[in-house]
Amino acid sequence: MSAKFDFSVNGKAVSVSPASEETPLLAILRGVLGLMGTRFGCGLEQCGCCMVLIDGSPEKSCAKPVWSVAGKKITTVEGLGTAERPHPLQQAFLDEQAGQCGYCLSGIIITAKALIDRNPQPTRAEIAEALDGNICRCGSHNRILRAVAKAAAAMREPSR
């Protein structure tokens, strides 16, 4: 009988019983819960495609054993917004057309969310530094930096 692990994903309680307690969180998200927004890039915690928020902190999920997230709150890109109700970051990425192939984007948006949560007015250099753990191979960096700054500005507006 395999062990059961309870945690929440995007505000919903989930309970999983993987074959191994070492199963990476990413494999649970994609393989069990069918949340395909978090991507597999390297499996080595290097590229950032698999970034999720764990209790608000940006973490790479590709080698994060499921036992280590028991009782924690996970947020994935699907938990930020939808096409109908986009998160300001997603809106800013659309406005700036910030991406080419887009494979890295969900991880980058998650990292940016964590940055803005702790630093609502980041400079270009601070955004870049925060994103150094995310790889973009197509060269959309400057659009992404602009989008994050724009989202931060939108999120500072009192109406939000």
Place this chain on the structure above:
Amino acid sequence: MNAPVLPGPLNDNPSLARWVSFPSQGKVTVCTGRVEFGQGVLTAMAQIAAEELDVAMERIAVSSGDTELTPNEGYTAGSMSMQAGGVALRQACAEVRSAFLAQAAKVLGCKASELSIRDGSVLRNGASTGQDYWTLNGAVDLTVKASGLAPRKPVADFKTIGTSRARLDLPGKIFGTPSFIHDMKLDGMKHARVVRQPSRGAKITSVDEAAIRRVAKAPISFVRSGNFLAIVGDNEGAVVAAAVAALDHVTWQNVEAPTPTQQEAAWLLQRPALDRIIGAPEAADAQGRQRFEATYTKPYLAHASISPSCGLALYDDGHLTVWTHCQGVFPLRGALSRTLKLDPAAITVHHVQGAGCYGHNGADDAAADAAITAMQMPGTPVRVCWRRVEEFVYEPKGSAMVVKVRALVDEAGKPTDWTAEIWSGTHQGRPGGGAPLLGGEALPDPLPLPAPSDVPEANGGGATRNAEPLYDIPAKRIIHHLVPETPVRVSSLRGLGAMANVFALECCIDELGERAGQDPVAYRLSITADPRARAVIEKAAAMANWKAAEAGGAGHGRGIAFARYKNKAGYAAVVVALDVDEEIRLRHVWCAADAGLVVNPDGVLNQIEGGIIQSASWVLKEQVRFDSGVTSLDWETYPVLKFSEVPEIDIELVNTKDEAPLGIGEVTAGPTAAAIGNAVSHALGTRIRDLPLTRERTMAALLKE
């Protein structure tokens, strides 16, 4: 009178029904043989169709890369999607529009010249007629061949082409909906990983299945055919663990591993090669003229796509269906047919998006892995996704190159005779050109290797791409040494030989200008009559506030470089400002480009900027390293440019209303590399001619000073 010449892809696929259909009321389906990998091609195709058909873009669905549905346009490569594929689609849509107007005129009993189309509805002298594409659809035969006679809309009348449109595929990728081949799940699908041959021709001597099963900790099975070995199971994690364990529990003979010496481009100089000269032989008599010679090198580079290569396949009832993110579904079908000895009619290949590929990476091979495995388990869908290390070791690399430039210079310091002598592996290792699929090489009866060749000059050349200067030089030639055997598999990487050749050529031009005591911008303009070349050079210099004869040194430098991609596609001039201390830090990049007719300006800017950043990454950081095998295995051992290392970039497009589009996806690969090289030289007062411009090389250059 001669028949009108159809654009190439339309000539190859002349039936209009292969390009455009009206599947249901208010809807248009446009088919293209070109595929999306982040360059925005599908959005641009929708813009072209909207323009020539006179329908709103929202009505258009674009179908791409499908052996059952779409035109065969070979590979999506060479920056030809707009220049060839877009032009073909534009003509096809113009023909469709003409055919419908002719039918409407017949129905309405009027002249076609009285009619126009607005968002799909037919107007007569501006008034509604009750007819539209969908009411007329049944009576118009789109299976007719394109005539080439239908008039295209004049550029001055464009409303959609030339405006920036949001990418159709980007929202899904931003909201995290399934968008990539990696997100596909088929009923009953099993996961597979291939235990790769350590090198070409290696043979399995033993497989310790029990040891591998112990590591898997879940049921797995082995699929074996000759030296092709795949591990298959329901649990992807178990299959991956087994595949990693197999590295220790499968033994091989006949293994050859590349060595550190082989990783350097200079190793190519000693190898057997196929030699040829393009152009007149070098003049024996150089009297009265100064001779300049310099050698530049570029290492092996990885495509290093952010997503590992992935493929799915199902062999059922004698038919093989394959899903792939490769650049050419028809060439892959042909290669699978030869590899698996199946009739092409028994194979369907569907393109599904993957991450950016930047050329021929592992995508075709992952599809073949899935296909070979699926053939052994009829009725079961098989998904293969390469491991990151597998991707770095086994993807085809961009070849290392040595480029030796010899120039004779007249009294005024201008070049009168130019030789580019090149040593390189091929830049054409694609399965469509006859090269084997990686998994196919392991099968019991592998296909013979094709005769060594490179991309023909008519297609822009491979190693010779952009080796000939566009400048006004009376005598020019290329000496090409094609090295057939390279330490690792090599094929097409963004720009092919253009990156090394433009680096060599444009650094050399700076060196000649310096010897002539001339400013780099003025010197280039003095040897360039082409008005479009002059325009981008002058524009980039103005954008960067270029000051003639500005002194470099003290760790600051700036450089310029120019190229017209393939000497027949887009033009670009790039200016780089940078700082050098122990490391090279890019401060700012300016680029002026002439892409001819621009369909989606924002898309073009995105491509140019991406090209600049990728080239900067190659030049500053990248080299595939060997030591008893490939040792660039992941993002730590093959680092690429990080966010904090990316400079601010300004780009301006000129001449965007030309009739013909010119490919720009690869236009900045060479100029960026050379502009960085020239700026480093300006900063240091000494030149580094070997890439990448590492800290070790910078320090060595400083010490030499």
